[in-house]
Amino acid sequence: MKKWVFLTTLLLTCLLGYAWADDFLGAPLPPDGETIISREDRIEKRYSVPYHELIKFYKDALKDFKYVKAWDRGDSVYMEDHLNRPWHSITIIQDGENVTRVLIIKDNWTWIIGTLVIRFIGVFVVLFVLYAALSLAGAVISRLVDRPKKKKASAAT
Numbered sequence: 001m002k003k004w005v006f007l008t009t010l011l012l013t014c015l016l017g018y019a020w021a022d023d024f025l026g027a028p029l030p031p032d033g034e035t036i037i038s039r040e041d042r043i044e045k046r047y048s049v050p051y052h053e054l055i056k057f058y059k060d061a062l063k064d065f066k067y068v069k070a071w072d073r074g075d076s077v078y079m080e081d082h083l084n085r086p087w088h089s090i091t092i093i094q095d096g097e098n099v100t101r102v103l104i105i106k107d108n109w110t111w112i113i114g115t116l117v118i119r120f121i122g123v124f125v126v127l128f129v130l131y132a133a134l135s136l137a138g139a140v141i142s143r144l145v146d147r148p149k150k151k152k153a154s155a156a157t
Contacts, residue, residue, distance in 0.1 A: 025086040027104045028061040030054065041106040051094040054102065058090060081107070 033045035047054060055077055062068045067083040079090040088107040095101055 025104070025106055027085075027087040027090055028058070029102065029104070030057055033102070036101070041108060042104065044101060044103045046095070047100050047102065048098055049100055050098050051092070051100045054092050054100045058092065 029043070029045060030047060030049065033047045035043070035045050037044040058077075058079060059070075062079065065081070065083075068079055068081050070077055070079045076091055076093045079092075081088060086106060088105050088111060089103075091103040091105075093101040093103065
């Protein structure tokens with residue numbers, strides 16, 4: 001019984017920060033932040049919390065999300081969702097010693113269509129480069145193959 005009470009108390013203590021946490025479009029936000037920008041497509045908050053603590057908060061909060069990828073950019077961490085969640089990305093930016101900003105952006109059609117257009121154009125650029133390289137290689141090879149035939153024909157006459 002004592003072990004059960006101890007484990008329950010420990011679990012509640014560890015999850016205490018998540019109990020009062022906010023969220024934006026299903027993405028977690030730590031409590032007690034100063035809102036800088038709040039629109040329906042993005043939210044940016046400033047926290048008087050060290051940068052590494054917010055990174056730990058988000059890694060713990062998103063550890064069960066299989067398709068969330070994170071990139072460390074030195075003074076910021078960019079986390080992007082590769083599934084079908086309403087939010088697109090979470091960026092944690094270090095502003096100072098104990099000042100950190102969190103930016104959450106909603107997934108939008110501009111991003112989706114832009115990515116598809118870039119990929120569509122990229123496929124044709126790659127195909128054009130391959131066509132040009134193969135055409136050049138074919139021309140060079142056909143001239144090399146035809147040269148001995150021309151030499152034999154000119155030697156016979």
